[in-house]
Amino acid sequence: VSxxxxxxxxxxxxxxxxxxxxxxxxxSVSFAFNQPGRLRPETATRIRGVAEAMGYxxxxxxxxxxxxxxxxLGVLTPQELPVVFRxxxxxxxxxxxxxxxxxxxxxxxxxxxxxGSLAIATGRxxxxxxxxxxxxxxxxxxEYLRATxxxxxxxxxxxxxxxxxxxxxxxxxxxxxxEHLLALGHRDVVVxxxxxxxxxxxxxxxxxxxxxxxxxxxxxxxxxxxxxxLGDDHVLSGAAxxxxxxxxxxxxxxxxxxxxxxxxxxxAMAIGALAAARELNLHVPRDLSIVGxxxxxxxxxxxxxxxxxxxxxxxxxxxxxxxxxxxLSPEGSPAVEHRQFETRLVVRSSSGPARPNGQEVTRA
Amino acid sequence: VSxxxxxxxxxxxxxxxxxxxxxxxxxSVSFAFNQPGRLRPETATRIRGVAEAMGYxxxxxxxxxxxxxxxxLGVLTPQELPVVFRxxxxxxxxxxxxxxxxxxxxxxxxxxxxxGSLAIATGRxxxxxxxxxxxxxxxxxxEYLRATxxxxxxxxxxxxxxxxxxxxxxxxxxxxxxEHLLALGHRDVVVxxxxxxxxxxxxxxxxxxxxxxxxxxxxxxxxxxxxxxLGDDHVLSGAAxxxxxxxxxxxxxxxxxxxxxxxxxxxAMAIGALAAARELNLHVPRDLSIVGxxxxxxxxxxxxxxxxxxxxxxxxxxxxxxxxxxxLSPEGSPAVEHRQFETRLVVRSSSGPARPNGQEVTRA
DNA sequence: GTGAAAGCGCTAACAG
DNA sequence: CTGTTAGCGCTTTCAC
Numbered sequence: 160v161s162x163x164x165x166x167x168x169x170x171x172x173x174x175x176x177x178x179x180x181x182x183x184x185x186x187s188v189s190f191a192f193n194q195p196g197r198l199r200p201e202t203a204t205r206i207r208g209v210a211e212a213m214g215y216x217x218x219x220x221x222x223x224x225x226x227x228x229x230x231x232l233g234v235l236t237p238q239e240l241p242v243v244f245r246x247x248x249x250x251x252x253x254x255x256x257x258x259x260x261x262x263x264x265x266x267x268x269x270x271x272x273x274x275g276s277l278a279i280a281t282g283r284x285x286x287x288x289x290x291x292x293x294x295x296x297x298x299x300x301x302e303y304l305r306a307t308x309x310x311x312x313x314x315x316x317x318x319x320x321x322x323x324x325x326x327x328x329x330x331x332x333x334x335x336x337x338e339h340l341l342a343l344g345h346r347d348v349v350v351x352x353x354x355x356x357x358x359x360x361x362x363x364x365x366x367x368x369x370x371x372x373x374x375x376x377x378x379x380x381x382x383x384x385x386x387x388x389l390g391d392d393h394v395l396s397g398a399a400x401x402x403x404x405x406x407x408x409x410x411x412x413x414x415x416x417x418x419x420x421x422x423x424x425x426x427a428m429a430i431g432a433l434a435a436a437r438e439l440n441l442h443v444p445r446d447l448s449i450v451g452x453x454x455x456x457x458x459x460x461x462x463x464x465x466x467x468x469x470x471x472x473x474x475x476x477x478x479x480x481x482x483x484x485x486x487l488s489p490e491g492s493p494a495v496e497h498r499q500f501e502t503r504l505v506v507r508s509s510s511g512p513a514r515p516n517g518q519e520v521t522r523a
Numbered sequence: 524v525s526x527x528x529x530x531x532x533x534x535x536x537x538x539x540x541x542x543x544x545x546x547x548x549x550x551s552v553s554f555a556f557n558q559p560g561r562l563r564p565e566t567a568t569r570i571r572g573v574a575e576a577m578g579y580x581x582x583x584x585x586x587x588x589x590x591x592x593x594x595x596l597g598v599l600t601p602q603e604l605p606v607v608f609r610x611x612x613x614x615x616x617x618x619x620x621x622x623x624x625x626x627x628x629x630x631x632x633x634x635x636x637x638x639g640s641l642a643i644a645t646g647r648x649x650x651x652x653x654x655x656x657x658x659x660x661x662x663x664x665x666e667y668l669r670a671t672x673x674x675x676x677x678x679x680x681x682x683x684x685x686x687x688x689x690x691x692x693x694x695x696x697x698x699x700x701x702e703h704l705l706a707l708g709h710r711d712v713v714v715x716x717x718x719x720x721x722x723x724x725x726x727x728x729x730x731x732x733x734x735x736x737x738x739x740x741x742x743x744x745x746x747x748x749x750x751x752x753l754g755d756d757h758v759l760s761g762a763a764x765x766x767x768x769x770x771x772x773x774x775x776x777x778x779x780x781x782x783x784x785x786x787x788x789x790x791a792m793a794i795g796a797l798a799a800a801r802e803l804n805l806h807v808p809r810d811l812s813i814v815g816x817x818x819x820x821x822x823x824x825x826x827x828x829x830x831x832x833x834x835x836x837x838x839x840x841x842x843x844x845x846x847x848x849x850x851l852s853p854e855g856s857p858a859v860e861h862r863q864f865e866t867r868l869v870v871r872s873s874s875g876p877a878r879p880n881g882q883e884v885t886r887a
Numbered sequence: 888g889t890g891a892a893a894g895c896g897c898t899a900a901c902a903g
Numbered sequence: 904c905t906g907t908t909a910g911c912g913c914t915t916t917c918a919c
Contacts (some may be wrong), residue, residue: 171672172914184890189914199888214670219649221912224588225895230647231632240621240631247821250614257604261635267604269596270634273623283594283630285583285649306578401820430824437759456613456765460794462826491594537896548906553898565906590909764890 162455163256172215181209192217223285232483233286234271235311237277237298243269245400246427247455248472249292252314255476256290263484266321278303288483290476291316294367295355300334314475315370323482323495325475329370332502333377333422336450339466339504340420341385344513345448349387349416350378350425351432352405356394367396374424374452393418397428404431405438414441418514420448426455426467433461433509444511454505464507536579539663543574553747555579587649596624597673598649599634600640601662607633610791611819612836613656616678619840620654627848642667652847654840655680659733660718676847677770678839679734687846687859687870689839693734696832696866697741697786700814703830703868704784705749708877709812714742715771715787715796718760725779731760738788738816757782761792768795769802776803790819790831790883797825797873808875818869828871835864 178185184204190197191195191206195285198206209215234256236243248266250274257267271290273280277300281289286309294301296317304311306317314326340348352375355367374392382389395411398404406422408431409420429451433443441447443463451458451467458465485491542549547570554561555570562570573579587593598620621631632812634653637644641664645653652674658665660681668675669683677688704712716739719731738756746753759775761767768787772795775782787793793815797807800838805811807827815822815831824830842862849855 163908174914175912184888185913186892187888193914202888214672216646216671217914218912219647219896220584220588220593222914223649224584224897224911225913227895229584229649231649240625241618244614244618244621247611247614250608254605254608257608257633257635261604261637264637266632266634266637266644268630269621271621272628272630273625273630280630282580283583285587285593285595307580309580375900401824421575430821433824457794457821457825460765460797460825460897461821462824462828464826487909538898539896549897550906551904551910554905557898561904566904581898582896586898588895588913589897591911649891770896847905 163423167408171218172213173216174215177206177210177213177215179518180213181206188215189217194291208317214260229285229287231268231286232265232480233268233270233284233289233309234258235281235284235291235294235304237293238271240269240271242398242400243271243292245398245402246425247457248399248425248427251455251472252292252476255468255473255478256480257476258473259477259480259484263480265484276300281307281309284309288312288487290314290479290483293368293370295367308482309487311480314479314484317369321495323486325479325482325498325500326504326516327470327475327500329373330377330380331450332470332504332522333374334381335502335504336452336468337378337381338384338449339506339510340422340448341381341387343420343448343510345418345420346387346513347418347511348382348389348393348420348422349408349411349418350375351404351421351428352393352394352396353399353424353428354403360448371396371424377420392416400427401427401431404428404430405434406431408432408435409438416436418447420510423449423451426451426458426465428451429458429465429467429509432459434464443509446514448510450510450515459507461508461509464506467505468502470502535582538579538581541570541574541577541579544577545570549722551614553581560672563819579805594628595632595650596620596844597628597632597634597648597653597669599641599645599648599653599675600657601657602635603759604633604635606762606764607635607656609762609766610789611789611821612763612789612817615819615836616840617650617862619837619842620844621840622837623841623848627844629848630743640664643839645671645673647753649674652676652785652851654678654843654847659731659736662730662869668873674847674850676843676850678843679732685859687850689843689846689862691834691839691862691864692866693737694741694744696816696834696868697738698745699818699866700786701742702743702748702831703870703874704786704812704814705745705751707784707812707874709782709784709797709879710751711770711782712746712753712757712786713775714739714758715768715785715792716758716760716794717788726760729857735788742786756780763789765795765798768792769798770795772796772799773775773802782811784814787813787815790815790817790822790829793822793829793831793873794825795822797829807873810878812874812877814874823871827873831869832866832876833869834866838876839864842878 165422191203195203230304294316353371395407397407451465454467454469555567559567634648658680717735759771761771815829818833854870
């Protein structure tokens with residue numbers, strides 16, 4: 160067998176090549192890299208010199224294979240990566256996760272459905288542990304994931320007895336948002352919900368996912384306390400992105416709805432709602448109040464600045480990674496912990512008094 | 524040696540265990556998973572049943588080791604991950620990369636300095652190829668990277684003869700932005716630059732990085748054509764984030780600068796500049812014009828909507844991944860290609876006529 | 888201080 | 904159709 164590939168890519172020298180060239184054993188070469196103290200200094204230096212000259216580099220997979228740990232953390236999302244990255248919320252979460260992962264010497268790999276299957280993707284994932292984002296019990300492959308034995312920490316997911324979790328008080332936050340609107344006199348409100356990642360939810364265009372359901376129930380509770388019922392036709396679902404929010408609002412108007420306010424489950428969607436309002440020639444908040452959820456960085460700089468439910472996104476990421484690392488380290492606590500952060504309503508300028516009852520907006 | 528770890532974590536069954544249990548050879552088990560066609564259907568089914576019952580799953584690292592390909596793409600950034608994720612621009616790029624990587628069956632791993640060293644991180648990276656973002660020739664470890672032999676595609680980086688690249692016309696875009704401001708009568712303008720990732724640049728607080736330099740030269744060229752020189756004291760550097768832009772503007776004002784406009788190298792920074800204006804009680808664009816760069820999704824929804832230089836961020840990501848995949852596949856073209864996309868100025872409302880010459884803003 | 892050798896767990900060429 | 908076997912490239916214990 161020729162040592163040169165047909166693509167004529169340079170052949171990577173192996174540890175044996177270096178050993179031969181340096182006139183030592185493979186073990187010595189390994190020591191030169193991993194435990195230089197065990198070699199006579201001059202030997203170590205010489206070996207490394209030879210290795211460098213040959214362009215030798217320990218093969219990361221072989222090394223990992225032997226070591227039985229990858230020093231990688233996985234970030235698992237039931238949605239495809241492009242849709243995940245489209246939501247700035249995820250960037251903030253990744254900030255938090257990567258900060259503590261990096262500090263602990265861990266790298267990050269993103270695990271999302273491969274060929275439509277999370278199971279396949281998970282099976283391929285070379286990670287020591289996973290942060291799972293938005294995993295619900297009704298996910299078709301959740302049992303598989305649970306059974307893999309991979310240490311996991313759940314963020315914004317259903318609870319599983321075996322795993323630690325990090326979340327926020329979604330219901331409370333949603334309820335606070337509703338009460339805010341109610342206090343401003345709003346009675347006709349649409350909910351812009353995050354669509355579930357499951358095929359079923361997508362097919363039905365229905366909301367889904369743990370967080371979605373919790374927030375929905377918070378909204379409902381708020382309305383119920385005021386004796387108002389939130390009709391199913393007033394709940395629109397879409398992707399958690401600007402585009403998704405925009406499309407929900409368009410659908411609402413197309414369906415003849417003329418609400419005075421919109422409760423959005425993600426700031427990205429709320430920004431989309433802002434765009435929709437602009438399209439419809441609606442002034443925010445005079446003609447339409449918009450309340451978001453998340454309080455991502457840009458929300459305070461939108462036009463108008465967004466009233467929204469704040470949650471500590473980065474801290475959630477940090478905490479999740481911390482929990483995971485601690486369950487990974489031999490000295491760390493293997494105890495499962497459930498951490499819930501508070502939410503709080505941040506009132507800015509996208510919400511205001513409802514326009515007088517029944518008075519439809521005049522298109523300019 | 525006990526087969527049970529002290530952390531009492533369930534022992535993962537190996538292929539040999541399944542083979543023994545099913546009364547077949549390891550090869551048959553492997554075939555049952557990878558080439559079921561080579562087994563009698565009933566045998567294959569039985570084996571998979573046994574495997575399932577035992578909770579067997581092929582070890583991803585071992586599998587990868589044997590296969591000699593990881594089916595993973597790396598995304599390399601000279602900056603630490605948290606700072607990278609702080610810039611929405613990167614989210615858009617990741618959208619593009621992940622879309623084509625996922626379609627090609629590849630996963631994504633993020634590679635950023637580990638213990639301060641890109642070399643260490645790269646050495647550990649189990650990837651088939653890398654998309655390098657913002658790599659400049661003057662990076663201390665760039666030679667190491669080049670020498671690894673890992674297939675790479677460069678985004679927004681200096682050119683390297685061996686690698687394909689994807690970029691935009693930074694200089695042209697920057698120049699267009701400058702000319703726009705000049706046409707509006709601005710003569711006293713500060714530049715809010717992206718700080719280089721190198722320790723040196725950080726220490727000096729100086730701008731750095733390929734893209735930064737290109738845009739800076741575009742700005743300079745624009746001013747020069749009008750006979751104006753951009754003083755070094757008018758160039759502030761910071762992280763490519765809202766926070767970074769805010770801090771640059773604070774520093775500018777603290778230094779006694781009272782420009783009528785700011786040219787920001789990233790929309791995230793421009794949003795920070797918007798925040799600074801608010802702090803300083805400056806109306807945008809009446810007292811201060813702000814021009815960004817990137818045209819990220821939210822830029823059209825800020826208060827006021829951002830005048831900025833548009834670049835096709837997602838397409839850059841897609842193109843980079845496509846180039847990389849094609850160089851990875853046996854049939855793909857190994858040719859190095861350099862792809863440059865156009866930029867174009869998008870005028871929105873954050874820029875306007877300069878306030879009359881010499882007339883300082885009155886703080887409200 | 889240095890080297891020999893035994894794996895890590897899997898895949899696939901080759902025999903049977 | 905099924906099993907034997909030879910690695911993939913490295914690390915690390917154990918002996919010298």
